[in-house]
Amino acid sequence: MSAQKKRNFKIEAFKHRVEVDPKYAEKTWKILEHAIHEIYNHNASGLSFEELYRNAYNMVLHKYGEKLYSGLVTTMTWHLKEIAKSIEAAQGGLFLEELNRKWGDHNKALQMIRDILMYMDRTFVPSNRKTPVHELGLNLWRDNIIHSHKIQTRLLDTLLDLIHRERTGEVINRGLMRNITKMLMDLGSSVYQEDFERPFLEVSASFYSGESQQFIECCDCGDYLKKAERRLNEEMERVSHYLDAKSEAKITSVVEKEMIANHMQRLVHMENSGLVNMLVDDKYEDLSRMYNLFRRVPEGLSTIRDVMTSHLRETGKQLVSDPERLRDPVDFVQRLLDMKDKHDKIISIAFNNDKTFQNALNSSFEYFINLNNRSPEFISLYVDDKLRKGLKGVTEEDVEVVLDKVMMLFRYLQEKDVFEKYYKQHLAKRLLSGKTVSDDAERSMIVKLKTECGYQFTSKLEGMFTDMRTSQDTMQGFYASQYSETGDGPTLAVQVLTTGSWPTQPSAPCNLPAEILGVCEKFRAYYLGTHTGRRLTWQTNMGTADIKATFGKGQKHELNVSTYQMCVLMLFNSADRLSYKEIEQATEIPAADLKRCLQSLACVKGKNVLRKEPMSKDIAEDDAFYFNDKFTSKFIKVKIGTVVAQKESEPEKHETRQRVEEDRKPQIEAAIVRIMKSRRVLDHNSIVTEVTTQLQSRFLPNPVVIKKRIESLIEREFLERDKADRKLYRYLA
């Protein structure tokens, strides 16, 4: 056929030559075949590349490409079969070395053969869709050596045995291992995977399954994790030394599954060394190891997170419901802060600042802080304590830190409005008694609340500060105007408080001593003269006074007392003995306050400027009081505090709650109206959800209360029920 085709091109010389030497192809091939033999026998130095190349070229040119190619396949196959025999004959440990050596030889020979047959590779191979010489050489090696019956299983067993020995601590020839695995990879990824990787992974799985079982029986959690981590690193190192990089993910996932995923629950809950113990004992290293290992397996982190959350909730619940702790609010809040700090530290050091863990921590705190409905009060008390005395001599940065921490707790509160109530009360007390340590700290706290909850939340608190400032100015103005008349009379300092901004309780004013009354009247006249249209009410229950007293032996003291106490003491200017009834009549101080005030004057050791008969801790209606002539003190100035429960008493608490509930009503109503105004028609459940989301930043409204408010709005004809569907509400403009 080829001759016929040639005729078209009329190359006579070519045809002629074929006829002259019909054995031409056979002869040429013999030369090349001989060369291939010599190459395999390491005897190539006698060969001329140019001659061989020319011969191969001529064969292809003269259409003997097929003969050349098939001859190559036959010759190479024959050599490889010889090589296989010599490898099979290698004894024990020499087996791999022989294989490696022969592989090197074959590669070298293949390169030279490819050089000779380059022309065939370039022209004959692509147009006849044959396998290129190099690839052909690899395929033949694969089929005749690696897949030879005697070598295949022996090779695999040898490799797996070596790896096993390395795992048990022996030193093996890694270079040789690398060469052999490299050979498998060169033969194609499927050879590597099928003939080595898959069995390797299976053997590894059973090895680690056995080992992990053994470890878990005898190790505690920390040790186990250490061992697992070491094994994991070993396997990664092994991959980098002598396996395909793609195997890393596969082998690590085997180790992860066998050593971690299969034992996850048992590890976390391990007695005396599990996760909870690590958290309690701040074992950052172990925790960090656990995090890093568990992160590798599915569900790993969520397992840690769940256990941590339940542990937090458990301990937190214990903390907030422990009656012992409730006695000291400052300590209570301090403990919460410490707990938060502790776990923040764990998350940042051991858990990589994982957002999901932070969220779990936050939600746990939110959960248990709100379990105790006194938390808002306690947090406010904590701030009160810090701002009263706790922050003395502390730098501004530290103050900020403390306040920021408090704000963090504040964020967890659901009933932020309750906090606001208490905070207002405590702030008022601090301001009026002038006991606040640092004005800057106070303002900084207000700013924080403002950024957290908005302007509305703090407007009244800010109003209180304004009142304090204007009062100062007013007093200056007052004394400037009274300049001529100031004589021996008592000095008066008045704070004018705006109603509404301050948590004032309406109380009947007591009868002030005549000396004071005069100055008070002057001030009233001055104030109303400068500000028209205002009303002044004296809040005698909130004031303080400094009075000078002379005791027996001419001892003089300056007493710092409350207004009520001052009223009582002034009575003793004219009498030495007064009965409880007499005092009550003269001053008209409410009974509860009077009792407390007398208690602090007569029953506190070292401050007992009065003497009581009979001597007892409590004040009774028929007690009698004497001026205590024998009073002594190291100090010139004596501060007589009022015996006040720092915490609220039960009825007070009740009252505050009620006030809070009362305050919430208009807020809920406003929210409902806002929502209905924009939506016009809405069903009950949607209203409840929307109101809840709107008010969330301040408090968590009770659905029952919302329902009541809706009913009240219907009564007042803001809303109406839909005629057809009773569940729907309609806004009435």
Add this chain to the structure above:
Amino acid sequence: MAKGSDRVRFIVGGKIFETTTTTLASAGRHSMLGALLDDSWNLRQPAAGVGVGGEYFIDRNPACFAVLLDLLRTGELHVPPKVPERLLYREALFYGLLDHVRAARWGPFDGNLLRPAASVAGRAPGDGTAIRAGPDGGCCVAHGSMVHVYDWMLEEHRPISLDYQQVNDVGYLDTQSIVVTARERLGKGDGGMGLFCSSTGELRHRFRVAHDNQVKSFTAGALSFSSSDHTIFSSCKGRCNEYGIGVWDQNTGQQVDFFYEPPGCLLGDADKLQWLDGSNCLMVATLFPRTDNCFIGLLDFREKSVVWSWSDAGITTSLDEKRVLHAIAMEDGRSICVVNQYEDLGFMDLRSNAGGVRWSSRSRLMNRKLPAEESCYPKLAAHGGQLFSSMNDSISVFCGPEWVLTSSLRRSYGGSICDFSIGGDRLFALHSDENVFDVWETPPSPIIY
């Protein structure tokens, strides 16, 4: 390496050449000269004999060896008049330097520097269907039921013969494979699409179309390839109104998708398909005179939707008016360029669905006449930021943001140009009358830059 040992002496066909191993190294290890000098073949010579390096005998033509050695030294190809090109190519193939020769033969494509390099006479008179440039500088010409294949040396290979089925479109998948689409003949159940070997003309794969898991015969029209997705697109017409765009995988040859023609969109009869890499969309253009109304659309295969479309239905009223006769998507993927019978260029913005064709005011007055009866419809192509349009017997090159006419390519014989194609840094123009095609290439860059 010592200075002296760098020298190599060749005796080629009786003539002595001396050169350095560095010069020969530029031939690469996978050439005959590279292998010749490789250490594994030079064990006999003790590391470079004193004075002279190796001495090699090669039984080849010395004149060609001189040319090729010069090519290795300078990277430039200069063929003396007495050396026939074919001889040089044969010798280059022997040394494994054919790719070097090709790279030096012509420069990187620039429409404004093109010069005619060759003109190849056709096998049959007239009516060529299409010409396509191959990735390595070869080309193929579809004509009737045959596709003639030329390599970059412009040597014709065994033609692809389709047994009297009309060829609709051809395209190079790579240097070795050509995809051919053919018309189905009534009652024969043939036609469709096949993959052929470019050097032997053998059929290697037939692409199938299945509707409802049933393999159906079809007529395949325009072709397009996506290099990013490794897919082949072709417009398909089935016997039972199965019109649409078929999609096949380049590696497996299996059908992977079929976009059925939605009402109002003409897909199965398309004249031109073009894959837009940037937006992952396929442009489909069905044009006059195949249909009375021109339709151009952009298909998104992931969402199976027509994301942009334009039609002149209801716009054109008479034959004299400007009519869209060919369309291509511009390389930036933002607009479509169209051309009318007066060789006016027009543009459509792909980012808005509303705008019509914005015709450029460039219209040349000399072309303001109805094209002669036998003339061909204009064609467009975009390459390397330049725009090409064929009209009658010349190709215009437009450049710059305003698409100014910068060059005109014209040969005097062969009649008007019915198709042209750019690829492998060459431009091929097929003339309708004689079926002759011209090869235009950019000359290598000047000696002094």
